[in-house]
Amino acid sequence: MFTDSFSLRDRLIRLGSGTKKTPFVTLRLVEVRSAKTWHSYLTNVLDPTALPPYVVADLYRRRWRIEDAFNTVKRLLGLSYLWTGSINGVQLQIWGTWLFYAVLVDLGDAVADELSLPFDSISLEMIYRGLYHFYVAHQKGLATEPIKYFAAPENQDLGIVKRQRKPNMKLIVAPFPDKQRGTPGFFFQPSSQTPLTTTSQP
Numbered sequence: 001m002f003t004d005s006f007s008l009r010d011r012l013i014r015l016g017s018g019t020k021k022t023p024f025v026t027l028r029l030v031e032v033r034s035a036k037t038w039h040s041y042l043t044n045v046l047d048p049t050a051l052p053p054y055v056v057a058d059l060y061r062r063r064w065r066i067e068d069a070f071n072t073v074k075r076l077l078g079l080s081y082l083w084t085g086s087i088n089g090v091q092l093q094i095w096g097t098w099l100f101y102a103v104l105v106d107l108g109d110a111v112a113d114e115l116s117l118p119f120d121s122i123s124l125e126m127i128y129r130g131l132y133h134f135y136v137a138h139q140k141g142l143a144t145e146p147i148k149y150f151a152a153p154e155n156q157d158l159g160i161v162k163r164q165r166k167p168n169m170k171l172i173v174a175p176f177p178d179k180q181r182g183t184p185g186f187f188f189q190p191s192s193q194t195p196l197t198t199t200s201q202p
Helices: 053-076 087-115 124-139 146-151 153-158
Strands: 008-015 025-034 037-043
Touching: 008 053, 025 053, 037 053, 053 087, 053 124, 087 124, 087 146, 124 146, 124 153, 146 153
Parallel strands: none
Antiparallel strands: 008 025, 025 037
16 A cells, blocks of 8 residues: 655656676655655565554664764763773773663653653753752752652753754654544545656666
């Protein structure tokens, strides 16, 4: 079941020239409209029921998490500088930094669950910086659990929850339309289109 609507196009395409060096390859092209701009995504998952088109776009957006992880580890946790030149020291620094990052992610995930928010809404940087404030409160006997401390309404000035920017448009990222909420059903209407064939010219 492919889609061809005002804001979404989902179809199969074929790339290559059909030769031994460049055989035909069938891929799936998903195009999502944002305002006046079309964003294109390619995937080798050809079945729309296995991977709905808006999920393709959502997964592509989440690819930056690995970049965010490296940015946090290098900029915030100081892995951009090596403390020693010995191999053992470098390995210990890398291992310790990534271990602390994993703990930080788990803490952020727990805070998100406590606040009933998605993980993307939590700032790992502000949790990291807020650990000092939790330590001071703990020393004064005012806090015992970091999760409860960061999720407390009186501590929201720490900036744990990211500020929401006003979106330019409303983009539906749900895997399937929700008819009860009035989500347009045309996004996943059957399409009788045939696969688009693209061949290279000699």
